[in-house]
Each structure stands twice: as structure tokens, then as C-alpha cells.
Amino acid sequence: MFDCDVLVIGGGIVGLSTAYALTRAAPGTRVTVLEKEHALARHQTGRNSGVIHSGIYYRPGSLKARFAVEGAAEMVKFCAEWDIPHEVTGKIIVATAREELPRLHALVQRGRENGIPVRELGPSQISEYEPRVRGLAAIHVGTTGICDYGAVSERLAESSGARVLYGAEVTVIDRRSWGVAVRTADGRVVRAKVLVNCAGLHCDRIARLAGDDPGMRIVPFRGEYYELTDPSLVRGLVYPVPDPAFPFLGVHLTRGIDGGVHIGPNAVPALAKEGYGWSVVRPRELGATLAWPGSWAIAREHWRYGAGELHRSLSKRAFTDAVRRLLPVVEESDLRRAAPGVRAQAVLRDGTLVDDFLFREAPRTVHVLNAPSPAATASLPIGREVATRALAHL
Numbered sequence: 001m002f003d004c005d006v007l008v009i010g011g012g013i014v015g016l017s018t019a020y021a022l023t024r025a026a027p028g029t030r031v032t033v034l035e036k037e038h039a040l041a042r043h044q045t046g047r048n049s050g051v052i053h054s055g056i057y058y059r060p061g062s063l064k065a066r067f068a069v070e071g072a073a074e075m076v077k078f079c080a081e082w083d084i085p086h087e088v089t090g091k092i093i094v095a096t097a098r099e100e101l102p103r104l105h106a107l108v109q110r111g112r113e114n115g116i117p118v119r120e121l122g123p124s125q126i127s128e129y130e131p132r133v134r135g136l137a138a139i140h141v142g143t144t145g146i147c148d149y150g151a152v153s154e155r156l157a158e159s160s161g162a163r164v165l166y167g168a169e170v171t172v173i174d175r176r177s178w179g180v181a182v183r184t185a186d187g188r189v190v191r192a193k194v195l196v197n198c199a200g201l202h203c204d205r206i207a208r209l210a211g212d213d214p215g216m217r218i219v220p221f222r223g224e225y226y227e228l229t230d231p232s233l234v235r236g237l238v239y240p241v242p243d244p245a246f247p248f249l250g251v252h253l254t255r256g257i258d259g260g261v262h263i264g265p266n267a268v269p270a271l272a273k274e275g276y277g278w279s280v281v282r283p284r285e286l287g288a289t290l291a292w293p294g295s296w297a298i299a300r301e302h303w304r305y306g307a308g309e310l311h312r313s314l315s316k317r318a319f320t321d322a323v324r325r326l327l328p329v330v331e332e333s334d335l336r337r338a339a340p341g342v343r344a345q346a347v348l349r350d351g352t353l354v355d356d357f358l359f360r361e362a363p364r365t366v367h368v369l370n371a372p373s374p375a376a377t378a379s380l381p382i383g384r385e386v387a388t389r390a391l392a393h394l
Contacts, residue, residue, distance in 0.1 A: 004032040004163070006390050007182060007192035009170055009206055011035030013045040013153050014371050015198035017383030018390070019162040025387055029394075031162040032190060034182065036169035041153040043274060044200055045376060047341030049225075049254045049262055052076065052086070052145035053374040056093075057242060057249070060113040063357040067378035067385075069114055072143055074380045079147050082155045085257045086147035091237035094126065094135035096325045100241040101137060107241070108139055117142055132329050133238055144237060146257050149376045165190070170199075173209040180210075180364055194393045196386060197367040201273040201344040207369065212362045214369050216346040216354060217292040220273050220285075221248070223265025223343060224313055226323075226335040228253075231261045233334070238326055246305055246353075248343075249373075251312075251322045262338055263323055268313045269306075276340050278313075297351020346370035357382065359389065366390050 006022055008015045011033050019031045037043075052075050055068030079086035095104040111118040121129070121138040129140065157164055165188070172183040173195070180195040199206045207214040228234065238253040248267040255261050269289075272282035289295050299306065312319045320332045346354035346369055357378070358370035366389045368382075375382060 001191065002179060002193055003190045004030040004192045005394060006031050006194045006196060007180065007190055008033045008162070008196045008198055009182075010198035010200055011037070011040045011157070011164060012043060012198065012200050013041060013149055013156070013376050013379045014200070014368055014382055014386075015196070016040065016153050016156040016160065017379040018196055018198055018386045019160040020156045021383035021387035022390065023160050023162065025384070026391055029391075031160060032192065033157070033162050033164045034168040034170060034184065034190065035164060035166050038166045040157060040164070041150045044341065044344060044372070045153055046150050047339060048149065048373065048376060050146050050149060050256050051237065051254060051377070052147055053377040054111075054116050054141045054143040055114050055374070056107060056111040056116050056118070056141050058114070059355070060110065064374060064378070065114050067357065067381040068374045069116065070381045071374070071378035072145070075147060075152070075377060076145060078380065079152065084148060084151045084155060086145060087257065088143065088145040089236045089255070090140060090142045091144040091239060092121065092126065092129050092133070092138045092140050093239045093241060094133060094138040094326055095241050096135050098136065103241045103244065104137055104139060111139070111141065130235055130238055132233055133326055134328055135326070146237070146255070148257050170206060170209065173206070173211070175210055175364060193364065194390050195365045196390050197365065198386070200371070201342060203344070203367060203369050207360070207367050210362065210365055212360070212365065212367065214360060214367060216348050216358070216369055217289070217294065218273070218344045219289055219292070219295055219298070219347045220270035220275060221267045221343045221345055222270040222275055222340055223267055224340045225262050225264035225338040226319065227338040228261040228263065228330075229334050229336055231255065231259060233327065233329065234261045240326060243305070246302060251319070253326065263335065265341065266309045266312045266319070267343070268309050270342050274342060276342060292347065292349070294347040294349050294351045298347060298353070301351060343372050345372055359386065361389060364393050366393070
């Protein structure tokens with residue numbers, strides 16, 4: 001009667017780590033992964049900066065803090081075990097204005113509460129790490145690294161033993177007392193005892209198809225990147241002091257596993273769930289975003305921040321000026337466009353930006369409703385958490 005025991009929707013790193021954890025925790029569990037694209041990790045997983053985050057930014061006691069710290073160590077170990085390109089580089093977080101100094105000191109305390117080794121740096125010590133970066137003060141976080149999350153995803157899929165169905169966009173979910181039946185756009189029907197929703201940008205839609213009110217909506221934010229034409233200007237990873245009122249880290253400099261240096265991302269509203277450019281508009285998805293009261297609440301509260309992000313999106317000069325706060329030597333001609341990404345940000349009805357990983361359960365169903373950065377870093381412990389919940393429904 002059943003095609004599998006657990007059906008996972010979404011072939012990004014969270015869905016694949018869930019499949020991996022399921023077959024590790026309960027050998028013999030039959031797992032199927034539905035992926036609407038024709039390859040794995042095509043969206044958030046394959047379009048991020050490739051950073052293994054330390055966990056320093058996240059509220060002590062939160063899932064993000066716990067899973068990021070655990071996940072960073074596990075990700076390094078996983079990459080080493082499977083010979084996946086990675087490096088523990090460390091990073092510096094730099095204050096360039098006096099008003100940022102209290103926030104920098106607060107990060108030191110937060111890092112220590114989260115069990116992360118942090119070293120405080122003065123201006124001359126910044127130059128020891130990054131000769132061309134300027135700032136009033138900084139901290140060095142030694143456990144940050146970089147890796148190839150696409151390669152990690154492929155290895156998770158292979159190691160899980162799960163059956164992966166590609167081109168399988170979910171259009172109908174029929175949940176009954178005995179389990180679930182899912183129909184895809186190409187007419188396939190897959191029956192399972194338990195459904196796991198790891199659909200990322202589309203997780204709210206999948207929850208509603210299952211008959212559940214997720215209590216949130218995914219509001220997509222596009223992050224635009226440039227890359228340095230001369231990667232020698234930056235040795236490693238350089239971050240600004242983040243604004244705690246907004247869930248984005250600001251424009252930062254990241255030397256990737258390929259040796260190139262990415263700069264960004266900014267954060268601008270996307271006009272589609274997969275809106276990787278201003279020309280990509282999907283009226284139905286945009287309409288759903290605009291109809292959600294939380295979207296307007298965000299706009300009212302953060303319009304000044306948003307206006308600055310839009311300006312940097314439309315003006316390369318403005319983007320360059322933002323980079324110069326950290327790297328004064330950079331010129332417009334030193335930057336060239338790189339591939340953008342879209343962040344799936346869960347927003348509550350009142351406009352609250354969900355700041356932690358969010359899981360919800362329903363009969364025979366587990367929904368992952370907020371898993372933006374640092375979800376790739378934290379994917380192995382997230383997968384175990386979701387798998388534990390799913391197995392309890394079998």
C-alpha cells in the first residue's frame with residue numbers, strides 16, 4: 001500500500017540531512033525525497049556564501065545557537081570524512097563606527113555564552129589578519145569555516161539510501177488517518193506513512209496543501225552578490241557588526257572554497273519565491289506576499305533600512321561605498337556581478353520576523369517552517385531533530 005515510510009518534500013540540504021538522519025536512526029526505513037527541480041540544492045543551499053557559521057550571532061539557548069555550534073563541528077568532520085572541499089578559516093567581525101562598539105562587545109559576551117572562542121582585536125591587530133581592512137575594533141572567531149554545500153548535499157543523498165524523484169513538484173496532498181498521498185505535477189502519486197515538509201521557499205504553501213495553517217508566510221528576500229576581480233585584496237572572511245533589529249548580517253567579504261571572494265549579500269524584497277532578479281515577477285506569489293498583513297508591518301517598521309538596501313541594489317556605486325567601510329581600497333571597477341540567492345524568511349501575521357528555526361507538527365506530518373541561515377551549517381543536527389519527530393509518527 002505504501003511506496004515509502006517517510007516522504008520528504010524538498011531536495012535542499014535540510015531535506016537531505018533529514019533523509020540521512022532517518023536511515024541512520026532507523027535502518028530499514030524507506031525514505032523518498034521529492035524535488036521539483038532536476039537536480040539537488042538548486043535554491044538556498046546552492047546559492048549561499050558557503051560559510052560554516054560559528055553560531056556567535058544567535059541568542060543563547062535558541063535552536064540556532066545550539067544547532068549552529070554543534071553543526072559547525074559536525075560539518076567539518078563530515079567534509080573531512082567524505083573528502084569534500086572545506087577549510088576552517090576563522091573570520092573577523094569589524095566595527096567601523098563608534099556606535100557599533102557596544103554591539104561588538106555584546107557579541108563577545110554572546111560568543112562566550114554559546115561556548116565559542118573569541119579574541120578581541122585592536123586596529124593594528126586587524127591588519128595582522130587583513131592588511132587592507134580598516135576598523136576601530138574587531139573580534140576574531142576561530143571556528144568559522146567554508147565548504148561546498150552542494151557537494152555535501154550530494155553526499156547526504158547518496159549516503160542516506162533514499163529514493164530521490166526529480167521534477168516532482170507537489171500539487172495535491174491528501175492526508176488520511178492511515179497516512180498521506182501526494183500527487184505531483186507530472187501525475188505521479190506517492191503514498192507514505194509520514195510526510196516531512198522541507199520545501200524551503202515553498203514550505204508555507206506545502207503546509208496549506210496538507211490542510212494545516214502554518215501561522216506564518218514565507219516572504220522572500222533576494223541577496224545580491226558581487227565578486228572581487230582581484231581576490232588578493234582579502235585573505236579570509238570579514239563581516240560588519242550586524243544590526244540586531246534585522247535578521248541579515250549586512251554586506252560582508254567571503255573567500256570561498258574556490259579561492260574567489262564574494263561580497264554581499266544585501267537584502268531586497270524578491271518579486272517571486274525564486275525571484276533572482278528584478279525581472280522575475282510571479283503575480284500569484286507576489287500577490288500572496290502583499291496580502292499577508294505581516295509584509296506591510298515589516299515595511300512600516302523597517303522602511304529606512306529597506307530603502308538603503310534598495311539603493312545598494314540599484315546603484316553599484318552605493319554598493320561599493322558600503323564595501324569601502326570595511327575595505328577602503330576597493331573601487332567600482334574591482335567588483336563584478338555574481339549569482340544572487342533568495343532567503344526564505346518566515347514572517348508572522350503581526351510582522352515579526354521569525355528569528356529561530358521553526359518546526360510544527362500535525363497528524364502524520366512534520367513541517368520545517370523557518371530554516372534560513374545558518375541552516376546549512378546546522379543541517380546535520382536539524383536533520384536529526386526532524387527525523388526524531390517524524391519517526392514518532394510511524
